Amino acid sequence: MAIEVNGKTIETDEEGYLVNLADWNEDAAKILAAQDELELTESHWEVINFLREYYDEYQIAPAVRVLTKAIGKKLGPEKGNSKYLYELFPYGPAKQACRFAGLPKPTGCV
Numbered sequence: 001m002a003i004e005v006n007g008k009t010i011e012t013d014e015e016g017y018l019v020n021l022a023d024w025n026e027d028a029a030k031i032l033a034a035q036d037e038l039e040l041t042e043s044h045w046e047v048i049n050f051l052r053e054y055y056d057e058y059q060i061a062p063a064v065r066v067l068t069k070a071i072g073k074k075l076g077p078e079k080g081n082s083k084y085l086y087e088l089f090p091y092g093p094a095k096q097a098c099r100f101a102g103l104p105k106p107t108g109c110v
Contacts, residue, residue: 003031017099024102032100036091040100044088046075051101061106064094 001012005028011019016032018024029048033040040048050071054062062070064082072080079085085093094106 003028003035005031015099015105017105018102021102021104028102029100036096041088043079044097044100046079047071047085047088047093047097048101050074051097051103055101055103061098061103062094063106064092067094067097067106 001014001016002009003012004010005023005025010023010028013019016035018028030040033044038044051061051067054067054070064085068080068082068085070080071085074080082093085097089096089100098104098106
């Protein structure tokens with residue numbers, strides 16, 4: 001599978017995750033979000049950018065529990081809760097947000 005981003009073909013796996021993390025850019029994220037019928041807002045970008053920083057530091061995509069706790073620490077308790085994150089990413093905050101962020105599927109996600 002693949003997506004078309006600015007005239008460039010970017011390879012994805014069967015679940016829509018980028019095969020090569022270096023292929024990610026904001027336009028790719030917007031296309032992946034559009035596939036899920038979502039338009040990325042500033043709140044989405046906050047989580048996506050957080051995930052990319054987390055991945056750079058730990059070389060792992062966090063599971064939802066770890067994500068919720070870490071976002072609460074950095075962005076405040078009103079954003080560090082499942083309800084808020086599921087409103088932004090209805091198909092699962094860790095799973096869907098990591099896909100948009102160009103990261104691998106978090107461990108423990110089915």
